[in-house]
Every structure is written in structure tokens, then in C-alpha cells.
Amino acid sequence: MVAPRKAAFAEESAEVEVLFANMEKLKGLTKKIQGSLNRLETSGKSVEEAIGPIYGNTRRLQITNSNIDKVIDVIERLRAPLDQSNNEERIIRSDPRSTGISEYISSLDRATRALAGLRSSNLKSNQAAMSELSSLLRFGAKQLEDIFREILREDARPLEPLHYITKQKPFPPIPEDKVSRLRLIQSHIVASMAQTSQSPEYPTNKAYTEIRGDYLAGCLRNLAAACLSTARKTNADAIYKPGTNGIATYSVALEGLAYAEYDSLCPIFSRDDWARVCTATFRNALNEFGKTLRDLNIHIQNNLLTDCFLAFEIIDVVTNLTSRLDKRIGELKQPITDVLKPIRETAKQSLPRMLEDTRGRVQALVGLPNDGSAVPVTTEVMARLQALTTYLRPLSSVMTSMGDGGWSVISPAASTTSLPSTRSFDVGADGNELFAHYASDMLEALITSLDGRSRLLLKTGNVQGIFMANNIAIIDRMIRSSDLQPLLAGLAPKIEQWRKKAVAKTLEAWREPSGHLLDVQYTNRNTRPASGGGPIDSMSVVKSLGSKEKDAIKEKFKNFNTSFDDLVARHRSYRMEKEVRSQLARDIQAIIEPLYGRFWDRYHEIDKGKGKYVRYDKGQLAATLASLG
Incomplete structure (x- = not known):
């Protein structure tokens, strides 16, 4: 156990020794690195001291370079319009x-924007460029104006309105495709001039x-000439007939x-320009129209009593025209109304002139028909009144402006430059009543003048009465057989009064034979006249008469x-209107027949049927009286 342990310690000891040896080497290396760092720091300070000024200069150069780049960029932006104008010039000059x-x-629009860019720069160096660009834009606008004119001329050949x-076809406008091109050019010209002018x-x-x-003036020129040519008459005394003149066709065109x-x-054009362009475009046409009306007015004034009806027709036609135009083109109403003023003044003058002419023509008669027939002036006056009924609307307007009875005196011609009276447009006025008053005044003037001339120029009351009755019959007949009937219905009592006065004057002559049929009857005699309507014994009556009384009856x-034969012969020699003759025959019969029947019943035996006295x-x-009708 001991041996393995020693071996382990010996191994670890060796490793420690190796470790210490490495640490010694690391210490030596650290010292060397520290020495190197110290030397490097010393060198860095030297380099920093040497490089510092160079670095500052470099920074300043970088800032300067940045500023230069910015200036170049601005210059490029300023040069862009110039470069663009150069690019557009090729197109604009083509x-x-x-x-x-x-x-x-x-191209012109881009050039216009370029010009706006130059102006916004406010650099004096750009003045020449702005001038050149403005000149280029004016050149382009002139090119477009020429094109504008050419497009318009393509459809500017006058047409024939008839x-x-x-064919009741609408007049042709400018074709739509051309209108589009014209609108495009007009819009550009307006925008361009806002920059250049x-x-x-x-x-x-x-x-x-x-x-x-x-x-427009060319289209209407022939119609203007036609109006003047149709106004001329072959018969100077002929009353103008409605629709004869070409003014109605002229107004339709x-x-x-x-x-x-x-x-x-x-x-x-823009809406703001409609009125101005419309008025200027129609100026020549309306001047031509006004000249035509002035020429017609001169013709009417020269033939006032026969052609005043043309004046009323013109007033009616032109007034209706302005009324219709005003609903769509209000700019034309006033110019047309202005050129109508002289015609209205002439129409006003005609009304008192016709009254004066009625009196004057009767007064100018140096003789009247001995047969009691009516004079032509009566028919002519009635024909005038009949003709006036055709123009009641304009006539009412004129009469309203004159006022009721304003036609009684001829007034000086009013200035054609004066403003029209607002009464001319009084739609509430009763025009029919005004016309009835005017007609009454004219007929009164006619009847009064005829009666005065008949008293002066006709010898007997009989023929005077027949003359007046004939003229009154014509008046009454021409009223009843025309449009005057409803308008002059209120004059019937006055006409009847005139008729009765004329009949009474005629019947006055028949009072003479009637007077011979009156006798004196004595009620205190033995033979009294029969009463109760029984038959009369003429023989007994005659026997009861004395010789002087019989002679008186024979004389009667x-x-x-x-007297009766003379009146019958004279009556048959007179020329009478049919209604006058029949009416007078009835009235004469009503006077003579009852008296003669009574007288004959009593005294017809005076000549015992020989017919010496009782014819x-x-x-x-009765048959003779009936034959008078």
C-alpha cells in the first residue's frame, strides 16, 4: 500500500515542479510584454503628437468636401430647368x-413648370434663360393659336338656314372631336398666359x-335681304298680310x-368666359339683325297706315324670340330687346295715326253716292280693325304702354334711345278691353264723320239715313263675321243705337204719305164709325160725307x-245692303200698311172702284210694300 502511494506523490510533485517552472517562464514573459507596452506607449505618444495636425486638416477637408457636394447638388437642381428647356425646345419649335x-x-406645360422653377430661384444669372424660355412659350402659344384658328375655319363656311x-333639322354645332381639341388648346393658353402675361x-x-x-353673320345675311325684299309691295294701298314678311323665318334661324x-x-371656354365670348361672338349677327329691323322700320314709317301691322308682327316675333332665348342664353335678350325699341315706337305712332286717318279720309270726301250706298272707307276701316285682331298680344303690350285712351292724340316720335316703359311689360293689363276701347273710338270717329259729311253732301234725310244705315250694316256684318265678334260684343248696344238713328231718319220721309191717311171723324153725327173691329161699310161712310169732305178724301x-209712288220709286233706286233693305221694308210696312188699311176700309168707295183716286x-x-225688301 505504501509503495503505490509514494508513486502517486512523486508524480504530483513532478507536476508541481513543472507548474512552477512554467510560472517562472510566464513571469519573465510578462515582464517582457510590460516593457514592450511601455515602449509602445512612448511611441504612440510620439505618433499622436506627429499625426494630430494631419487629422485636423483631414476633418476640415471632409467638411469642405461635403459642402462642395451640396453646392454641386444645388447647381444641378438649378440647371435642371435649363436642361429641360433645351430638351423641350426641339418639340416646341416643331x-x-x-x-x-x-x-x-x-411639352409646353413642362416648359412652363421649368420657367416657374427659374423664377422661384430668384437668381440674376437666370434672367437670360427665363427670357429665352418665355419667348419659347410665346412661340408655342402662337403655334397653338394658329392651330385653333385653323380648326375653327374648317367649319366656318356659312350654311343655308332654310x-x-x-326640314326641321337642328343647326349643326362644332363637331365634338374638334371641340375637344379646341378645349385642350384653350385650357393651355389660359394656363400659359397666367405665367407669361x-x-x-x-x-x-x-x-x-x-x-x-x-x-353667324354670313349664315343670316340672305335672310336679312329676304326680309327687306318681302316688305316691298306691288300695291301701295294693300294692307300687310300676316306672315308675308320673312322676319319669322329670320328669327327661327x-x-x-x-x-x-x-x-x-x-x-x-371656362364658365366665367361664357357670357363675354357669347356676346362678342353674336355681335356681328345682332348688328345685322338690328340693321334689318331699322330698314324695316323705315319702310313701315313710309307706309304706316298699311304696314303698321308688320310692326306688330315684328314685335310679336322678336318678343317671343327673346323669351325663348332667355331660358338658355340670357346674354342675348337685352341686345335684341334694344334693337326692337324703334319698332315699338313706330307701332305706338300708328294707333293715333289710324284714328286721324279715319277722320281725314271721310272729311276728304267731296261727294257721296246719291244712291245711298256705303263708301269704301268704311270697309277699309273695318279691315284695319280685323287685321289688328291678328296681333292682339303685341297690340296689348303697345296699348298698355300708351295707357287707356293714350291713342287719342298723335305724339311726337319718341327717341329711339329712350328706355322702354315698364308698362310695356304689364302682363296684368286687360288687352282685349283696351282693344275694345280703341275700336270703339275708331268706329265713333268713323260714324260721326260720316254723319257730318252726309248732312252736308246729301240733300234729303231719306238718302242720308239709307247711307248711314248701309255703312252701319257693313260695320255690324264685318264684326259678326270675324274675330272682332267676341272682342266687340260690348259695342252691340252702341251699334244698335246708331242703326236706329239711321232708320229713323229714313222713315221720316215716309211720314208724309202716312199723314195723308189721317182724317177727321165726327162722333155726333147719325152715322158713327163702326166699333168693336167689325167690317166697315165704305159705301155708307162715303154717303154720309158732304161734298167738301168727299173732295178732301179724294185729295188725300x-x-x-x-207721295207713295215717288217714295217707292226713290226707294227702289237706292242701293242698300241686304239686311238694310229687308229691315227698312218691314219698318215701312209697319208704318204704312195699318194706316192705309184703315183708310181704305172707310173710303175706298169714294171712286166706286174706278181706280181714279184709290189706286x-x-x-x-201689301204686295208693293213687300217688294221693297
Whole structure:
């Protein structure tokens, strides 16, 4: 046991000795390392003292280099617009047709942004570049303006409006594909000028109003000439017939073209420009329209009494036109209303002139028909009133502006530059009532003037009455057979009063033969006249008469025959309207026949049937009176 133990200790002892030997070696190595560290530290301090200035310079160089890089980056950013403008110049200087409008405008937009970038840099060194770029953009805008004009001219050839009106086809607007290109150009021009110009006027606006304005005026030129040619008359005294003039067709064409043009320009321009562009585009067309109305107005004034109806037609047509246009294109209402003012003033003047002309034409008659027939002036006056019923709406407007009775005096022509009265547009006024008052005044003037001339120029009351009755019959007939009937229904009592007055004057002459049929009867004699309606014994009555009384009865029969035959002959020589003749025959019969029948019943035996004194029996007299109708 002892031996193995000693061996183990000996082995461990050897290992300890080895360990100590290694520790000695480690100590020696540590000393050497420490010496090396000390030497290295000494050397490091020397290096640090030597490298320190170099390191500081290097840091400063790094900062400087970083600053230089930043400056270069800024310069690159500043040069980018210049480089871009150089790149865009090739496109902008080329033809937009070959490049394509969209690509061309995109290039201009990029150039515009480049210009904005240069301006934001605020460097004096960029002034020349900004000037060149601005010049390039103006050149591009001019190129686009030329393209804009060319597109517009492609559809600017005047068309024939009648083709579209007669076929009831809408007037053609600018084609949609061209509208798209025009809108693209217009949008760019507006954006470009916001950068390059302070002017609010865009060249494309001017181009559009010039080209399309000439187009519209050209389309309407033939219709303007047609209005003037259709106003001319072969018969100077003929009353204008509704629809004869071409003004209605002219207004339809103007309206159709206005709608088509407005539908074209609205997509092209911004909403703020619609009114301005629309007004400028239609300026030439409306000037032409105004000139046409002025020429028509001169024609109407020169033929006022026959062509004033054209003035009322124009008022009606143009007023309706402005009303329809105002619902879609309000900008055109006022210019058209302004050019209508002279026509309205002429229409106002015509109403008192017709009244004065009615009186004047009757007063100018140097003779009246001896046969009692009506004069043409009555028919002509009634024809005027009938013609006026065709234009009740514009007539009511004019009369309302004059006021009830304002037509009684001819007023000086109003200035065409004066503002229209607001009463012209009083829709609450009763136009039919105003017309009835005007017609009453005109008929009153006619009847009064005719009555005065008949008293002066016709010898007897009989023919005077027949003359007046004939004229009144024509008045009444022309009222009843036309649109005047419902309008002048209230005048029936006045017309009847005139008729009765004329009939009374005619019947006055028949009072003479009636007077010969009156006799004196004595009730205190033995033979009294029969009463109770029984038959009268003429022989007994005649026997009861004395010789002087018989002679008086014979004289009465003779005078009656002479007077009656003369009146019948004269009555048959007169020319009478059918209704006048029949009415007078009934009235005469109502006066003569009862008196003669009574007289004949009592005294027809005075000549014992020889017919020397009693020329007519009751049947013959009734037949003669009936023949008067």
C-alpha cells in the first residue's frame, strides 16, 4: 500500500515542479510584454503628437468636401430647368400637327413648370434663360393659336338656314372631336398666359369671336335681304298680310344658330368666359339683325297706315324670340330687346295715326253716292280693325304702354334711345278691353264723320239715313263675321243705337204719305164709325160725307198715291245692303200698311172702284210694300 502511494506523490510533485517552472517562464514573459507596452506607449505618444495636425486638416477637408457636394447638388437642381428647356425646345419649335397636339401641349406645360422653377430661384444669372424660355412659350402659344384658328375655319363656311328650317333639322354645332381639341388648346393658353402675361384677354377668345362671329353673320345675311325684299309691295294701298314678311323665318334661324353656337362654346371656354365670348361672338349677327329691323322700320314709317301691322308682327316675333332665348342664353335678350325699341315706337305712332286717318279720309270726301250706298272707307276701316285682331298680344303690350285712351292724340316720335316703359311689360293689363276701347273710338270717329259729311253732301234725310244705315250694316256684318265678334260684343248696344238713328231718319220721309191717311171723324153725327173691329161699310161712310169732305178724301188719296209712288220709286233706286233693305221694308210696312188699311176700309168707295183716286187696294199695297225688301 505504501509503495503505490509514494508513486502517486512523486508524480504530483513532478507536476508541481513543472507548474512552477512554467510560472517562472510566464513571469519573465510578462515582464517582457510590460516593457514592450511601455515602449509602445512612448511611441504612440510620439505618433499622436506627429499625426494630430494631419487629422485636423483631414476633418476640415471632409467638411469642405461635403459642402462642395451640396453646392454641386444645388447647381444641378438649378440647371435642371435649363436642361429641360433645351430638351423641350426641339418639340416646341416643331409643327404641332406632326408632333400631336397633346404631346405638344405636354411639352409646353413642362416648359412652363421649368420657367416657374427659374423664377422661384430668384437668381440674376437666370434672367437670360427665363427670357429665352418665355419667348419659347410665346412661340408655342402662337403655334397653338394658329392651330385653333385653323380648326375653327374648317367649319366656318356659312350654311343655308332654310335647308334646316324647312326640314326641321337642328343647326349643326362644332363637331365634338374638334371641340375637344379646341378645349385642350384653350385650357393651355389660359394656363400659359397666367405665367407669361398679365393681360386678361386671351388670343383664342378673340379668334373664336372673330371667326364664328363672321360665320353667324354670313349664315343670316340672305335672310336679312329676304326680309327687306318681302316688305316691298306691288300695291301701295294693300294692307300687310300676316306672315308675308320673312322676319319669322329670320328669327327661327337666329334662334337655332344661337343654340348650336352656345352648345359649342360652353365646353371650350371656362364658365366665367361664357357670357363675354357669347356676346362678342353674336355681335356681328345682332348688328345685322338690328340693321334689318331699322330698314324695316323705315319702310313701315313710309307706309304706316298699311304696314303698321308688320310692326306688330315684328314685335310679336322678336318678343317671343327673346323669351325663348332667355331660358338658355340670357346674354342675348337685352341686345335684341334694344334693337326692337324703334319698332315699338313706330307701332305706338300708328294707333293715333289710324284714328286721324279715319277722320281725314271721310272729311276728304267731296261727294257721296246719291244712291245711298256705303263708301269704301268704311270697309277699309273695318279691315284695319280685323287685321289688328291678328296681333292682339303685341297690340296689348303697345296699348298698355300708351295707357287707356293714350291713342287719342298723335305724339311726337319718341327717341329711339329712350328706355322702354315698364308698362310695356304689364302682363296684368286687360288687352282685349283696351282693344275694345280703341275700336270703339275708331268706329265713333268713323260714324260721326260720316254723319257730318252726309248732312252736308246729301240733300234729303231719306238718302242720308239709307247711307248711314248701309255703312252701319257693313260695320255690324264685318264684326259678326270675324274675330272682332267676341272682342266687340260690348259695342252691340252702341251699334244698335246708331242703326236706329239711321232708320229713323229714313222713315221720316215716309211720314208724309202716312199723314195723308189721317182724317177727321165726327162722333155726333147719325152715322158713327163702326166699333168693336167689325167690317166697315165704305159705301155708307162715303154717303154720309158732304161734298167738301168727299173732295178732301179724294185729295188725300191722290196725294197719298203721288207721295207713295215717288217714295217707292226713290226707294227702289237706292242701293242698300241686304239686311238694310229687308229691315227698312218691314219698318215701312209697319208704318204704312195699318194706316192705309184703315183708310181704305172707310173710303175706298169714294171712286166706286174706278181706280181714279184709290189706286191700291189693300192686297196691292201689301204686295208693293213687300217688294221693297
